[in-house]
Amino acid sequence: xxxxxxxxxxxxxxxxxxxxxxxxxxxxxxxxxxxxx
Numbered sequence: 001x002x003x004x005x006x007x008x009x010x011x012x013x014x015x016x017x018x019x020x021x022x023x024x025x026x027x028x029x030x031x032x033x034x035x036x037x
Contacts, residue, residue, distance in 0.1 A: 017025075
């Protein structure tokens, strides 16, 4: 993989965050902060 990256080959990657992903993360963070506070 290092050779492919060095050659500039596009190998893809993880998909970006969707609105639903952001919402799930924000809700989980809120729950975690509420437990710690």
